[in-house]
Amino acid sequence: MLTARTVPDLRRLVRAWRRAGSSIGVVPTMGALHAGHLSLAAASRKRADRTIVTLFVNPKQFNDPADLDRYPRTEESDRETLAPYGIDLLFAPPPEVMYPAGFATNISVSGVTEGLCGADRPGHFDGVATVVSKLLIQTGADFAFFGEKDYQQLAAIRRMARDLDLPVGIVGCPTVRDPDGLALSSRNALLSPEERACAPALHRALVMAAGRLRNGEDTACLAAAAAEIAAAGFSAVDYVELRDAEDLAPMQRLDRPARLLAAARLGSARLIDNIAVEPAGCD
Numbered sequence: 001m002l003t004a005r006t007v008p009d010l011r012r013l014v015r016a017w018r019r020a021g022s023s024i025g026v027v028p029t030m031g032a033l034h035a036g037h038l039s040l041a042a043a044s045r046k047r048a049d050r051t052i053v054t055l056f057v058n059p060k061q062f063n064d065p066a067d068l069d070r071y072p073r074t075e076e077s078d079r080e081t082l083a084p085y086g087i088d089l090l091f092a093p094p095p096e097v098m099y100p101a102g103f104a105t106n107i108s109v110s111g112v113t114e115g116l117c118g119a120d121r122p123g124h125f126d127g128v129a130t131v132v133s134k135l136l137i138q139t140g141a142d143f144a145f146f147g148e149k150d151y152q153q154l155a156a157i158r159r160m161a162r163d164l165d166l167p168v169g170i171v172g173c174p175t176v177r178d179p180d181g182l183a184l185s186s187r188n189a190l191l192s193p194e195e196r197a198c199a200p201a202l203h204r205a206l207v208m209a210a211g212r213l214r215n216g217e218d219t220a221c222l223a224a225a226a227a228e229i230a231a232a233g234f235s236a237v238d239y240v241e242l243r244d245a246e247d248l249a250p251m252q253r254l255d256r257p258a259r260l261l262a263a264a265r266l267g268s269a270r271l272i273d274n275i276a277v278e279p280a281g282c283d
């Protein structure tokens, strides 16, 4: 696996691959890689001839400086994790390559970024859209792979790529879970053993609420899901909401394909999760 830290080095390699007629997939990450990231890399390897994994802890998407400081930085172990997976290139630029002095551009996606995590993390999705648009332009990839675990992020990136006519296919990949249902996340590393034991309650509550919605209850039943999450030991529940699967518009009843999304705080971590919910007879 090669490493590039500057845009000219990255582009030199990409040009050589293009000359050889290869298609290119990119998996943007902030490192602290786990099986969820590896599933994205595997999807890219299947779809494209060459795979680039990017590793950049993007300061612009952290609205809380303490959260940015706490974020795990594990390039050496990430490199070891990726070694057996046939990745062609690790693009790991330093902050001054991504945001040189004088950097003054912001990409802002409205609509799908409103509410949910957007309500609680001002500027977060602007930071994501800005860095992802740069990574897509820098790599010139044909396909870019993102996890459905960050469903609102995926919706924002799809919208941005469509609106800016970026010549890239945005591919959403299923959430990877531990056997007890906890969605894999770099933030799980922040959980103490006791918190880790409570954490699967988030997914359990979503699955139970999905059953109630499918049985015809309206979204009033989501208050019970929030109460279950709190009772399991989470210190705060930011939201449990039913949204349209495509445009993330709020829904009162399960009358079309939807996504049930939640965010809650456990110790120093804020965990998010979501599942697909379809009205009965929709499969």
Ligand code: PAF
Residues within 6 Å of the ligand: 028, 029, 030, 056, 058, 061, 128, 131, 132, 150, 153
């Ligand atoms: O999902 C992430 O890890 C990040 O938000 C991303 C897409 C790599 C942008 O920094």
